[in-house]
Amino acid sequence: GQNIDQPTEMTATEGAIVQINCTYQTSGFNGLFWYQQHAGEAPTFLSYNVLDGLEEKGRFSSFLSRSKGYSYLLLKELQMKDSASYLCAVRDHDYKLSFGAGTTVTVRA
Amino acid sequence: IAGITQAPTSQILAAGRRMTLRCTQDMRHNAMYWYRQDLGLGLRLIHYSNTAGTTGKGEVPDGYSVSRANTDDFPLTLASAVPSQTSVYFCASSEVAGGPDTQYFGPGTRLTVL
Numbered sequence: 269g270q271n272i273d274q275p276t277e278m279t280a281t282e283g284a285i286v287q288i289n290c291t292y293q294t295s296g297f298n299g300l301f302w303y304q305q306h307a308g309e310a311p312t313f314l315s316y317n318v319l320d321g322l323e324e325k326g327r328f329s330s331f332l333s334r335s336k337g338y339s340y341l342l343l344k345e346l347q348m349k350d351s352a353s354y355l356c357a358v359r360d361h362d363y364k365l366s367f368g369a370g371t372t373v374t375v376r377a
Numbered sequence: 378i379a380g381i382t383q384a385p386t387s388q389i390l391a392a393g394r395r396m397t398l399r400c401t402q403d404m405r406h407n408a409m410y411w412y413r414q415d416l417g418l419g420l421r422l423i424h425y426s427n428t429a430g431t432t433g434k435g436e437v438p439d440g441y442s443v444s445r446a447n448t449d450d451f452p453l454t455l456a457s458a459v460p461s462q463t464s465v466y467f468c469a470s471s472e473v474a475g476g477p478d479t480q481y482f483g484p485g486t487r488l489t490v491l
Contacts, residue, residue: 310467310482369419
């Protein structure tokens, strides 16, 4: 199975940078995903990492270290609309996703 | 508009009743999934189907059943609902089960079992 840990809550100021860490212990690894979920809505895909290193997509970047079982999601130039829950998910060799409990990010003016 | 639809949006159900949550996608995705989301626990996989005609058990399958008679539909049935099944249920689909293909989520069904 998978054990996925991420902080419960983070608060940051508009325009700032926030880094959300995710650590995992897995019986099989086949990719790591980050999703964004606004309150009362469905999760939406943000990023995918399967090899070590940084993937950049506009204001969002995601990093993976497979040897350390570690990933982070970096949100730059924070906007009020970035207030949401961010979900880290690990895929196993059977292509099933296991999700962390999510990190609620609050952006303050 | 392409995507995933779920019905009903919300439901209040008496314990012991049978309930089927509907999920339909029009993206011709091969793989479909059912998750439940509870506060503090995140999304947990209930059942999945990698292709029409096949299904598999996820992390929390007890009390739930699924079928995948065709590509588009993946209904989730609670044979005899219990209060611990109160949750938000999300259906998701992906083009294939592997690769970089992400899962796309439906809008969710909020179920309350009394």
